[in-house]
Amino acid sequence: MKRIASLLDKLASPWVLLTTCVVFFSFPFYFLPQHKANTAGYSGDAGFIDLCFFPKPDRIYEIAAAYGKEGRKVAIRSWFTLDIIWPLVYSLFFLVCINLSLGYSHGRKAALLSLFALLPMVFDFCENMLGVLIMSAYPDRMNFTALYMSLANGLKWLSFGLVGCLFVYGLVAAPVRALKGKHK
Secondary structure, three states: OHHHHHHHHHHOOHHHHHHHHHHHHHHHHHHHHHHHHHHHHHHHHHOOHHHOOOOOHHHHHHHHHHHHHHHHHHHHHHHOOHHHHHHHHHHHHHHHHHHHHHHHHHOHHHHHHHHHHHHHHHHHHHHHHHHHHHHHHOOOOOHHHHHHHHHHHHHHHHHHHHHHHHHHHHHHHHHHHHHHHHOO
16 A cells, blocks of 8 residues: 555656646547547447446447447447547546645545546446447347446446545645645
8 A cells, every 4th residue: 555655646746737637638628529520420319338327238239230330340449549548548637636635635545545536447448348349249239248338337437426526525625725724
């Protein structure tokens, strides 16, 4: 645990925070809209599996069917490129932000809560790899795999909720701590 805390202390610096902020915000404002525009022709009104919440296997296969053969190839390519980079970026962003804010407001032990920022990434990677299996095997159904994909998807979003709460709490706690420090 001491090694992890030491690594987080080295990683969580203002420069790393600034860099992760720039990279993090470039995704929703540049890379993700471009990706959506490039894949919209394949997904149509079906949407994206990644943006569902605990999708049922039938919904997963409905989306896979709507993509068509070429669209499924594009989805698989995306899961091996953008969907590897984006989880790394958002995890590092939340890890650094939560570590710095909770570390400042509550100390080193509280800063370790930032490790929860890795959970959405783990579930996102699981969801993506299961999606690759399903899209590659389509039209053959792999219902057990689809159930696990649904579980990974839902756990990704639930863990994002937890990370979001820690993030918002840290954004409030750090300035409160700073104000309390000025009034002493």
